[in-house]
Amino acid sequence: MFEHLVKEYALKKAPSTVIPVGVSIEEVKRKYGLEQVYKLASNENPYGVSPKALAAMMDALREGHLYPDSTRDNVLRKKLAEKHRVGIDQIMVTCGAANALAYAAETFIKPGEECIIPSPAYPPYYYNVFKNDGVIVDIPSRPDDMMLDFDKILEAVNEKTRLIFICNPNNPTGTAYPGHTIFEYIKGIRKDIIIVVDEAYIDFTDDSEKDTMINYLADFPNLIVTRTFSKIYGLAAIRLGYAVACPEIIKYMNKSVAARSLSNIGIEGAIAALDDEEFRQMTVHNNKVERAYLSDEFTKLGFKVFESQANFIYVDFKSNCQDLYFKLLPYGVMIRGDFSNARISIGTHLQNEILVRAIKDLNDKGQL
Ligand SMILES: Cc1ncc(COP(=O)(O)O)c(C=O)c1O
Numbered sequence: 005m006f007e008h009l010v011k012e013y014a015l016k017k018a019p020s021t022v023i024p025v026g027v028s029i030e031e032v033k034r035k036y037g038l039e040q041v042y043k044l045a046s047n048e049n050p051y052g053v054s055p056k057a058l059a060a061m062m063d064a065l066r067e068g069h070l071y072p073d074s075t076r077d078n079v080l081r082k083k084l085a086e087k088h089r090v091g092i093d094q095i096m097v098t099c100g101a102a103n104a105l106a107y108a109a110e111t112f113i114k115p116g117e118e119c120i121i122p123s124p125a126y127p128p129y130y131y132n133v134f135k136n137d138g139v140i141v142d143i144p145s146r147p148d149d150m151m152l153d154f155d156k157i158l159e160a161v162n163e164k165t166r167l168i169f170i171c172n173p174n175n176p177t178g179t180a181y182p183g184h185t186i187f188e189y190i191k192g193i194r195k196d197i198i199i200v201v202d203e204a205y206i207d208f209t210d211d212s213e214k215d216t217m218i219n220y221l222a223d224f225p226n227l228i229v230t231r232t233f234s235k236i237y238g239l240a241a242i243r244l245g246y247a248v249a250c251p252e253i254i255k256y257m258n259k260s261v262a263a264r265s266l267s268n269i270g271i272e273g274a275i276a277a278l279d280d281e282e283f284r285q286m287t288v289h290n291n292k293v294e295r296a297y298l299s300d301e302f303t304k305l306g307f308k309v310f311e312s313q314a315n316f317i318y319v320d321f322k323s324n325c326q327d328l329y330f331k332l333l334p335y336g337v338m339i340r341g342d343f344s345n346a347r348i349s350i351g352t353h354l355q356n357e358i359l360v361r362a363i364k365d366l367n368d369k370g371q372l
Contacts, residue, residue, distance in 0.1 A: 013134035049238035060276035072268035093251040101232035101245030107260040113138040117166035150177040178312030205314040207236040237277035335362035
């Protein structure tokens with residue numbers, strides 16, 4: 005009915021996103037008579053919310069009748085600036101990293117300009133380019149190891165290129181490069197090309213302090229790094245992320261914000277989360293142990309597991325992933341089945357064991 009009225013971007017569809025919608029945990033429980041269903045599909049923190057953040061957010065709720073005190077944003081920005089050893093004017097706090105990515109695209113992509121997206125990719129990159137009438141230049145990752153193909157990315161750069169999305173570690177493959185390798189690859193790129201490095205999963209790499217491209221901001225005025233509190237601090241529902249860039253870029257990106265969208269609850273949660281070193285370290289440690297456990301189990305069964313530095317793994321089960329998604333539901337496990345391989349979030353040990361048992365059972369029955 006409104007097809008002829010909507011803007012062109014609203015009619016476009018990102019490649020490889022056919023997520024089986026509409027299946028909720030409650031539905032799966034009812035349908036299969038299960039007491040527990042484990043969602044290993046959205047790369048959430050399986051250990052819950054950072055306890056320090058939770059306590060701060062409970063307190064903040066008492067002020068829920070008041071509009072947020074925007075001066076608290078600056079407290080968070082100052083804390084982030086200290087953590088990353090940058091100026092406070094280099095930090096923009098956003099409603100999830102998702103919004104930081106959207107603001108970067110909105111600020112820089114003009115109609116017809118090319119944006120390089122290495123694939124498979126986090127689907128919102130595509131929509132951000134569509135929405136701003138940019139042109140997507142798709143660069144497939146290397147098929148053997150699913151590493152981003154930087155040689156091809158560099159070859160694709162031309163005079164129309166305006167922006168490059170780099171996700172490190174990459175979603176959905178989990179593969180990652182050390183920061184200095186990315187530096188070597190991007191150092192020759194023209195400074196009028198905006199390089200967005202999405203570090204939603206950087207906390208899970210072997211050496212996140214070294215790997216972050218925030219260390220290289222002084223060399224790249226054209227670099228925007230995005231981060232999130234959703235994964236490492238278990239604040240996915242709270243919607244808190246940020247961008248780090250040079251002051252001029254942050255100034256322009258701030259123009260994208262029509263009205264203040266951050267809640268006092270999120271801000272207080274994030275301020276407290278940054279002090280929750282115990283929870284952060286526990287999450288990183290357990291993720292590493294469990295990632296190795298799942299990778300070993302699936303490798304032993306003869307399936308290819310791509311080398312992951314994230315809180316999920318990408319596995320070639322040699323079967324249709326959407327079918328696999330539905331076959332796992334009766335076992336009480338939900339994975340992500342809309343990419344060409346299965347993307348599995350690392351759960352607690354109990355959750356991971358249930359998944360391994362389910363995969364073994366399907367494999368034994370010849371149903372994979
Ligand atoms: C690669 C990547 N970037 C950004 C985001 C968005 O994070 P946020 O929850 O902060 O919006 C996600 C969320 O899953 C993600 O996977």
